Amino acid sequence: MQKSNTKAGPAKFATRPAPSVQEPSAQQKSFDAAMQSFHMRDFAKAKQQFEAALEGPVKEIGYAAKQHLLMCQQRLARNTMKLDTAEDLYNYGISQMNKRDLEGAQASFEKALKHDDADYVHYALALVMGLRHDIAGAAAHLKRAIEIAPKNRVAAHNDPDFAELMQHSPIRELLLNSQ
Incomplete structure (x- = not known):
């Protein structure tokens, strides 16, 4: 019998080609x-x-x-709802304000004022402008809300939403004067 002169080396494994990564269609x-x-x-x-x-x-x-x-x-x-009246725009603005879409709420209230110079719209617009740190705008609309309906002075003074805004002198002066 003949001996084989070949030494067994490490086993070689057949390599598979890497799977092709397909680009998404x-x-x-x-x-x-x-x-x-x-x-x-x-x-x-x-x-x-x-x-x-x-x-x-x-x-x-x-x-x-x-x-x-x-x-x-x-x-x-x-x-795609139709907002044709001041009240529709006001109600939509309130829902936007509750979702903290202050820019959208302000736009809705401003559109509502084009339909009706209502005190409640000025009141809401004063609040949203105050929340957006436009104190001068907030004071102007709160002043108009009070001119239309003086009860808004007491309402804003007791409204927790206006509490933070009362730190600012234009708002504080409107709410504390003529009580």
């Missing part, structure tokens, strides 16, 4: 962008992106895009 990219817009509550933009994601070879993405598209349409329909 255009459909997947549209869906991902749409989901980001959806979570940012930009439903108009998300709607367009979900519509783009409907087109493509992956049925699961198309189905999910269709479901989210319906949700966008529902939310957009809900957000």
